[in-house]
Amino acid sequence: MNFFVNADQIKDNIIYINNSDVNHIKNVLRKEIGDILTVVCEGTIYKTRILELTSEFIKCEILEENKAKSNKIKLTIFQGLAKADKIEYIIQKCTELGAFEIVPVEMKRSVVKIDTKDRPKKLDRWKKIAEVASKQSLRNEVLKVDKILSFKEMCLELQKFDITILAYEKERKVLLKQVLKNDCGNCENIAIIIGPEGGIDDDEFKILNEIGVKSVSLGSRILRTETAPVAICAIVMYELES
Numbered sequence: 001m002n003f004f005v006n007a008d009q010i011k012d013n014i015i016y017i018n019n020s021d022v023n024h025i026k027n028v029l030r031k032e033i034g035d036i037l038t039v040v041c042e043g044t045i046y047k048t049r050i051l052e053l054t055s056e057f058i059k060c061e062i063l064e065e066n067k068a069k070s071n072k073i074k075l076t077i078f079q080g081l082a083k084a085d086k087i088e089y090i091i092q093k094c095t096e097l098g099a100f101e102i103v104p105v106e107m108k109r110s111v112v113k114i115d116t117k118d119r120p121k122k123l124d125r126w127k128k129i130a131e132v133a134s135k136q137s138l139r140n141e142v143l144k145v146d147k148i149l150s151f152k153e154m155c156l157e158l159q160k161f162d163i164t165i166l167a168y169e170k171e172r173k174v175l176l177k178q179v180l181k182n183d184c185g186n187c188e189n190i191a192i193i194i195g196p197e198g199g200i201d202d203d204e205f206k207i208l209n210e211i212g213v214k215s216v217s218l219g220s221r222i223l224r225t226e227t228a229p230v231a232i233c234a235i236v237m238y239e240l241e242s
Helices: 020-028 084-096 116-136 151-160 176-183 202-210 228-240
Strands: 002-004 014-017 036-041 044-053 058-067 074-080 101-106 163-167 189-194 214-216
Touching (some): 002 116, 014 020, 014 036, 014 044, 020 044, 020 058, 036 058, 074 084, 074 228, 101 151, 151 202, 163 176, 163 202, 202 214
Parallel strands (some): 002 036, 074 189, 163 214
Antiparallel strands (some): 014 058, 036 044, 044 058
């Protein structure tokens, strides 16, 4: 398991781990003084040895440090806002499969609406889910989930990607594997759009089509909104990751 810290937690070859990680290391993993922990900070992986355990922090000595290997592909999932349990499942599984970022998007057919005042609490919970999943899957960075966008805001964000792909249930001819093979050879930043429970609205599809988004089929079966991003992450990892 990897543990993540900020730069200000590293001082003079010592790393101080705090927050909920202290309880997890002491009482769940039952680590003791002298045991080895792997700690990650801003793209660097540290092999450390525990020097001190308290109720507030764990003091670790740095034994070795190496630059973390970064993924060739940064995959961002623009996920139509869905019910809480589905979004949480998507964040957890896409973290395990190597996605770079999840961006929940309010779309016309989204069943769920989140008030502005409730967004910070939702994002805090989603970040925690991403952090736990990142630790367990030995990622070298925590999946990003730090904003909720409107459909219009999402369209503006798409300009920064090498390619944007829409998983569209009405697409019959173009398959995801064809686009990955033919159009993504030199891509580093890939965006995938997934509709909410009710799918992509016709007006939304028209707008996305006009700005150059490529619509693809995921096969002959219709996938649930929480299944599609997991399937896509696995396919992209298989096709494009070296």
